Amino acid sequence: MKNKFNTLWSSYKSHFGQKDFLQSFILSLVMICVALIINFYAGTYATVHASNAVTDVVLNNIRAFDVDGLFVWGTFVFWAFLILVCLLYIRRAPFIFKTLSLFIIIRSVFISLTHIGPFPSQIFISPVDLISKFSFGGDLFFSGHTGIPFLLMLIFWDIKYLRITFLLSSVFFGTVVLLGHLHYSIDVLSAFFITYTIFHISEILFSKDLNMYKNETTMNVVS
Amino acid sequence: MNEKLKILIKSYSTHFRQRDFLISFFASLAMITFALIINFYAGTYATLKASNSVTDLVLNNIRAFAVNGLFVEGTFYFFIFSIIICLLYIKRFPFIFKSVSLFIVVRAFFINLTHIAPFPSQIFISPLDMISKFSFAGDLFFSGHTGIPFLLALIFWDIKPLRFIFLGSSVFFATVVLLGHLHYSIDVFSAFFITYTLYHISKILFKKDLNLFENDIYIEVFDK
Numbered sequence: 001m002k003n004k005f006n007t008l009w010s011s012y013k014s015h016f017g018q019k020d021f022l023q024s025f026i027l028s029l030v031m032i033c034v035a036l037i038i039n040f041y042a043g044t045y046a047t048v049h050a051s052n053a054v055t056d057v058v059l060n061n062i063r064a065f066d067v068d069g070l071f072v073w074g075t076f077v078f079w080a081f082l083i084l085v086c087l088l089y090i091r092r093a094p095f096i097f098k099t100l101s102l103f104i105i106i107r108s109v110f111i112s113l114t115h116i117g118p119f120p121s122q123i124f125i126s127p128v129d130l131i132s133k134f135s136f137g138g139d140l141f142f143s144g145h146t147g148i149p150f151l152l153m154l155i156f157w158d159i160k161y162l163r164i165t166f167l168l169s170s171v172f173f174g175t176v177v178l179l180g181h182l183h184y185s186i187d188v189l190s191a192f193f194i195t196y197t198i199f200h201i202s203e204i205l206f207s208k209d210l211n212m213y214k215n216e217t218t219m220n221v222v223s
Numbered sequence: 224m225n226e227k228l229k230i231l232i233k234s235y236s237t238h239f240r241q242r243d244f245l246i247s248f249f250a251s252l253a254m255i256t257f258a259l260i261i262n263f264y265a266g267t268y269a270t271l272k273a274s275n276s277v278t279d280l281v282l283n284n285i286r287a288f289a290v291n292g293l294f295v296e297g298t299f300y301f302f303i304f305s306i307i308i309c310l311l312y313i314k315r316f317p318f319i320f321k322s323v324s325l326f327i328v329v330r331a332f333f334i335n336l337t338h339i340a341p342f343p344s345q346i347f348i349s350p351l352d353m354i355s356k357f358s359f360a361g362d363l364f365f366s367g368h369t370g371i372p373f374l375l376a377l378i379f380w381d382i383k384p385l386r387f388i389f390l391g392s393s394v395f396f397a398t399v400v401l402l403g404h405l406h407y408s409i410d411v412f413s414a415f416f417i418t419y420t421l422y423h424i425s426k427i428l429f430k431k432d433l434n435l436f437e438n439d440i441y442i443e444v445f446d447k
Contacts, residue, residue, distance in 0.1 A: 049278065051277045051278040052275035052276065052277050053275065054274045054275050054277065054337055054338055054339045054340070055272065055274040055275075055337075055338045056336065056337045056338065057335060057336050057337070057338075058336070109412075110409060110412065110413070112280060113279065113280050113281070113407070113408040113409050113412065114277060114278075114279045114280070114407045114408055114409040114410075115277055115278045115279065115280075116277045116339065117277065141409050141413075142413075184336070184337040185336040185337055186333060186336045186337040186364055187337075189333065189336065190333070190364075190365075190413055190416075190417060192420075193413075193416060193417040193420040193421070194413060194416040194417065194420075196419075196420040196423070197415075197416040197417075197419040197420055198416070200419070
């Protein structure tokens with residue numbers, strides 16, 4: 001354990017001693033902040049402008065389940081796990097945050113385009129919950145809860161245990177949002193397809209950050 | 224011209240003598256037929272089950288334009304052009320048809336998930352038009368007219384003129400379907416993203432057919 005900690009400490013010193021990495025890291029933090037602000041306004045706009053609900057092959061054939069606990073706490077646990085992974089795999093952090101920012105911004109555009117109303121039996125998520133600052137009633141297409149874990153799965157594809165963890169998270173959240181009637185089925189299914197493309201766009205736009213960890217020039221705690 | 228024709232004939236005789244290619248060719252024809260049958264029933268079902276229309280950032284802010292001609296005839300000309308290209312680039316034929324089949328089948332699945340009704344001011348496409356056998360009022364998400372040309376752009380990415388023609392066609396049809404209120408904006412924008420992923424799935428599923436033209440084993444009329 002002490003050894004791992006020493007390696008982690010050396011890794012941080014090494015990375016943050018590099019000007020390029022430091023700049024990229026700070027930029028990625030700025031980008032995620034901007035993306036979350038855009039997401040807030042886009043989500044609010046989408047919810048205000050939500051029009052009619054529509055029928056759905058899944059939602060019309062299953063009742064709404066009381067999954068608000070799983071949804072809210074699950075998201076919280078997921079984000080905590082993600083932050084931990086980013087701290088352990090610090091050299092991937094710039095690429096991860098920039099890719100997430102791109103995902104959030106693209107999703108913000110999508111949620112503002114076509115204003116489908118929430119399904120009538122959508123479960124109630126308290127506006128007091130922190131999640132309500134990031135996820136709104138009318139921001140439906142496409143499901144961020146399905147897409148973000150899938151995106152991280154693609155980023156950590158080379159690390160098997162993380163690949164499987166994130167894939168399962170994606171399936172878990174995809175299921176939860178359908179059971180809670182929080183999303184339509186096209187929101188969930190299309191999330192996989194759209195996220196894959198966003199990942200590829202990221203690989204091009206942020207190739208410098210991608211190379212930072214793919215070329216293994218800097219140290220990392222866990223291989 | 225004579226020389227090009229000779230190369231074309233030689234290309235055909237070479238390809239169709241190869242057992243693997245012949246099997247793949249006929250399999251691709253069977254697949255597209257099957258896909259179109261699925262598409263017919265899926266589109267009909269989606270139209271029947273369409274529930275409510277919704278508001279849209281683009282459609283609510285532009286009027287519907289009479290783009291019926293562009294939509295119907297544009298599709299016809301695009302289809303003819305695509306067939307000609309497939310016949311000229313015969314070694315790509317199996318991969319193209321199998322990829323398009325995959326696209327159609329996945330789309331057929333999508334159009335039946337969530338039943339959004341057409342936008343109220345959607346222009347009228349006559350049921351007598353041939354296109355009505357392939358494109359229905361209620362089969363909205365995602366736009367095939369935007370996706371298929373984009374798929375072909377990806378398949379022909381290495382041939383610059385075709386890349387631009389197909390990209391241009393994709394943008395053209397995307398614009399036409401929005402102007403005619405035939406599709407919502409998420410149908411059009413998501414088509415690019417979903418198609419890109421479908422293309423990559425195709426590259427895995429139909430690897431053997433992809434190798435047929437990527438490895439330049441066979442003669443082709445037009446070089447890259």
